[in-house]
Amino acid sequence: MSTEHAKPLYNAKNPFQATHTVNIKLTGPASEKDTRHHEISLAGSGLTYEVGDALALKATNDPELVELTIQALGAKGDEPVKVKEVEKPLREALFRDYQIHFIEKKFLAKAAEKGAAKLAELLKPENAAALTEYTSARNASRDYVDVLREFPEVKFTPQEFCDQLRALAIRLYSISSSLKAHPESVHLTVATVRWNAHGRQRNGVCSTFLADRWSGDTTAGVFGQMQKHFRLPEDPNTPVIMVGPGTGVAPFRAFLEDREATGAKGRNWLFFGDQRREQDFFYRDQFEGWVKNGLLSRLDLAFSRDQAEKVYVQHRMAEAGAELWKWLNEGAYFYVCGDKNRMAADVHAALIAIAQKHGGKTEEEAKAFIEEGLMKTEKRYRRDVY
Numbered sequence: 001m002s003t004e005h006a007k008p009l010y011n012a013k014n015p016f017q018a019t020h021t022v023n024i025k026l027t028g029p030a031s032e033k034d035t036r037h038h039e040i041s042l043a044g045s046g047l048t049y050e051v052g053d054a055l056a057l058k059a060t061n062d063p064e065l066v067e068l069t070i071q072a073l074g075a076k077g078d079e080p081v082k083v084k085e086v087e088k089p090l091r092e093a094l095f096r097d098y099q100i101h102f103i104e105k106k107f108l109a110k111a112a113e114k115g116a117a118k119l120a121e122l123l124k125p126e127n128a129a130a131l132t133e134y135t136s137a138r139n140a141s142r143d144y145v146d147v148l149r150e151f152p153e154v155k156f157t158p159q160e161f162c163d164q165l166r167a168l169a170i171r172l173y174s175i176s177s178s179l180k181a182h183p184e185s186v187h188l189t190v191a192t193v194r195w196n197a198h199g200r201q202r203n204g205v206c207s208t209f210l211a212d213r214w215s216g217d218t219t220a221g222v223f224g225q226m227q228k229h230f231r232l233p234e235d236p237n238t239p240v241i242m243v244g245p246g247t248g249v250a251p252f253r254a255f256l257e258d259r260e261a262t263g264a265k266g267r268n269w270l271f272f273g274d275q276r277r278e279q280d281f282f283y284r285d286q287f288e289g290w291v292k293n294g295l296l297s298r299l300d301l302a303f304s305r306d307q308a309e310k311v312y313v314q315h316r317m318a319e320a321g322a323e324l325w326k327w328l329n330e331g332a333y334f335y336v337c338g339d340k341n342r343m344a345a346d347v348h349a350a351l352i353a354i355a356q357k358h359g360g361k362t363e364e365e366a367k368a369f370i371e372e373g374l375m376k377t378e379k380r381y382r383r384d385v386y
């Protein structure tokens with residue numbers, strides 16, 4: 001990350017211990033979301049990045065969940081456990097080293113071995129669907145507290161328990177700033193993940209670490225994740241079309257900051273959207289300012305819940321299809337960032353439909369133009385979806 005060819009200064013084994021300097025709620029008080037703008041100081045680190053890159057962040061777990069887990073285990077928290085040959089108190093290991101908010105199958109198998117008959121039944125091959133229902137994060141979101149409370153007869157020593165757990169993984173975030181506009185700082189745009197299950201509020205580890213728990217002098221490990229496939233075009237005169245609803249807009253704020261700082265002459269077109277204009281139009285002043293000063297040639301907005309029918313970015317693309325087709329033929333790069341499962345597929349389909357309608361192509365020709373030509377051969381269609 002620091003330069004294109006040099007070895008990065010920081011990585012998963014040797015992250016930079018950074019501080020969190022800004023934490024601002026971008027969504028309004030009546031929003032259904034809590035999307036935040038975060039700034040992290042890189043001062044003194046030598047860590048640099050390019051727009052389009054992502055930041056990896058190693059968070060720690062919610063101390064309340066750590067305490068609940070210790071209680072459910074019937075432990076005190078100061079018992080020594082070995083984590084990769086390093087001895088530390090159980091509390092510290094659960095706070096820093098392990099994923100504790102979703103159960104592992106390995107743990108269920110061990111609990112079954114220790115006498116949890118219902119779990120032994122669930123683990124039989126013929127009950128695979130029921131097991132998925134029980135363990136799946138999306139459906140059930142059970143954590144160790146839920147299971148240990150459900151089967152109080154099952155006892156784990158602190159070490160035995162830790163040996164069943166998965167290591168706490170880093171999370172990646174698209175960088176939403178340019179170093180040219182904010183030297184020694186990295187900005188992120190993060191939707192805070194919270195939900196309720198089995199009578200308790202559940203928290204996504206890293207997004208709530210950013211929203212609620214990382215402040216003051218506390219440091220957390222970060223390093224850059226180079227994303228060469230998601231860079232701006234090398235020629236600053238090349239037009240770019242950017243589709244980024246929700247937090248998908250993050251890298252495009254970075255692109256625009258960068259193009260403004262370098263005085264790049266290429267035209268810029270942004271499609272943005274979220275649920276409601278009044279609550280969820282984040283970075284509004286900055287984006288509208290860029291329309292006023294001409295950096296953004298076009299800003300097309302899709303607020304999905306401001307009317308009876310859903311309006312999404314791909315609907316705005318279709319409305320502007322003739323113009324979008326013209327830009328593509330003038331050599332524009334097409335970027336998409338955000339939700340992988342639904343949005344990215346629908347935007348892809350909309351692009352193919354535009355090539356059919358405005359390029360006079362059959363469906364097959366349009367698909368080949370977009371998927372083989374634009375995406376593979378010319379590499380002008382770039383995605384960063386998650």
Ligand SMILES: Cc1cc2nc3c(=O)[nH]c(=O)nc-3n(C[C@H](O)[C@H](O)[C@H](O)COP(=O)(O)OP(=O)(O)OC[C@H]3O[C@@H](n4cnc5c(N)ncnc54)[C@H](O)[C@@H]3O)c2cc1C
Pocket residue numbers: 054101137138139140141171172173174175189190191192193194195196203204205206207208247248250384385386
């Ligand atoms: C390259 C890349 C770039 C990214 N950029 C961004 C970005 O710019 N901004 C951003 O906000 N995110 C971004 N993400 C996603 C981010 O990495 C995290 O996945 C996200 O913040 C959630 O992490 P967490 O630790 O808070 O939640 P986790 O602890 O990982 O929990 C999330 C999981 O909880 C479960 N879950 C969530 N909601 C519910 C529910 N309602 N009911 C039941 N279960 C549920 C799901 O299984 C979900 O996968 C990016 C991901 C990648 C790979």
Ligand SMILES: NC(=O)c1ccc[n+]([C@@H]2O[C@H](COP(=O)([O-])OP(=O)(O)OC[C@H]3O[C@@H](n4cnc5c(N)ncnc54)[C@H](OP(=O)(O)O)[C@@H]3O)[C@@H](O)[C@H]2O)c1
Pocket residue numbers: 033035191245246247248273274275302303304305310312313314338339340341342343344346347386
């Ligand atoms: N996989 C999932 O089921 C799922 C669900 C939600 C969020 N997420 C993830 O949660 C994170 C944060 O989400 P976010 O706040 O950035 O935004 P988001 O949930 O992706 O929503 C942003 C906007 O996109 C709209 N949208 C929904 N479906 C769409 C589609 N098929 N095509 C185009 N737009 C669509 C939403 O509308 P409406 O909400 O009004 O439909 C909203 O207006 C992301 O990581 C996202 O991938 C995943």
